[in-house]
Amino acid sequence: MAKITLNEWINSKQKAKGLSTKQAKASASKYKSISAAKKAGSLYYTNKAGKIMIAATAEDLKVTKPKPFRPKKRPDTLELVGGMYGQMTVAEKREVDEKNAAIKAAAAARKNTGPNAARKKRMKVQLKGAAWMAANTPADYAALTKSEASALGLPRTRVAAMQSTLRKNKFKDGQGWDYSNPRKK
Numbered sequence: 001m002a003k004i005t006l007n008e009w010i011n012s013k014q015k016a017k018g019l020s021t022k023q024a025k026a027s028a029s030k031y032k033s034i035s036a037a038k039k040a041g042s043l044y045y046t047n048k049a050g051k052i053m054i055a056a057t058a059e060d061l062k063v064t065k066p067k068p069f070r071p072k073k074r075p076d077t078l079e080l081v082g083g084m085y086g087q088m089t090v091a092e093k094r095e096v097d098e099k100n101a102a103i104k105a106a107a108a109a110r111k112n113t114g115p116n117a118a119r120k121k122r123m124k125v126q127l128k129g130a131a132w133m134a135a136n137t138p139a140d141y142a143a144l145t146k147s148e149a150s151a152l153g154l155p156r157t158r159v160a161a162m163q164s165t166l167r168k169n170k171f172k173d174g175q176g177w178d179y180s181n182p183r184k185k
Contacts, residue, residue, distance in 0.1 A: 028052045129153040
């Protein structure tokens with residue numbers, strides 16, 4: 001807390017009451033203590049020696065600094081971004097930035113799903129081996145080429161299936177590798 005001088009304090013109080021120093025001192029003889037003068041609203045009192053004194057304590061001289069005046073903040077819609085954005089307001093720019101971030105996130109999600117993902121929205125998970133057999137029929141297996149069967153982790157032919165680890169697995173319809181050839185039907 002800052003302190004003001006006694007002269008500053010008494011001058012401000014006299015100015016506030018609209019009194020001159022002579023007028024304010026005229027009532028000093030009525031009061032014999034600071035507290036009596038303050039209760040009556042007088043700025044002066046007379047001490048024991050008969051001298052006229054200012055009725056102020058150290059607490060009266062402590063002044064708190066007033067808070068600085070700050071103008072009210074304007075809403076974002078009135079404030080222009082400026083620069084290369086032209087007449088765009090702050091709120092509009094924030095909205096555009098949010099939309100751009102969402103577009104970038106969606107593009108990143110598509111790119112992270114596998115090769116050629118930029119052209120495809122979502123890549124299908126490719127089943128292999130026993131999982132492929134459980135999801136497909138013998139007719140689907142018969143339609144595969146030997147290279148496609150190898151890529152899926154399946155035996156290249158039915159004869160090779162008898163020696164493979166998948167020989168006990170069943171297809172979707174419950175048939176095993178010993179089915180009759182569906183192409184001959």
